[in-house]
Amino acid sequence: xxxxxxxxxxxxxxxxxxxxxxxxxxxxxxxxxxxxxxxxxxxxxxxxxxxxxxxxxxxxxxxxxxxxxxxxxxxxxxxxxxxxxxxxxxxxxxxxxxxxxxxxxxxxxxxxxxxxxxxxx
Numbered sequence: 001x002x003x004x005x006x007x008x009x010x011x012x013x014x015x016x017x018x019x020x021x022x023x024x025x026x027x028x029x030x031x032x033x034x035x036x037x038x039x040x041x042x043x044x045x046x047x048x049x050x051x052x053x054x055x056x057x058x059x060x061x062x063x064x065x066x067x068x069x070x071x072x073x074x075x076x077x078x079x080x081x082x083x084x085x086x087x088x089x090x091x092x093x094x095x096x097x098x099x100x101x102x103x104x105x106x107x108x109x110x111x112x113x114x115x116x117x118x119x120x121x
Contacts, residue, residue: 002027003026003113004111005025005113005114007020007022009093009117010118011120011121014120016083016085017081018082018085019081019082021077021079022077024097033052034071035048035096035097036048036067037094037095038092040090048067048093082118088120089118090120093116095113097109
């Protein structure tokens, strides 16, 4: 059974930084595209950053230059370094894995975590 468990969220002042971590387990071999999504209250879930099995990365325009996605492919662990945070970044950040169709930020993912809350004041 595939599980994705996020950690690293918290409360931070504007301009601050956070590092999110997603531990994936239950994959039966191979590597998978992985991504970070976020969902703010009253808003639709949006793709923040995606990394595919070749290491290619795609970012939402709103986070380019501030967020960095990285992965440990052997462990299927995923990270998101976030800097220069602002209140618009406040959201539940959710880890996703295994792109079923599409590519980049348009991937439809098959596995989802529960999320970790990031609050910027």
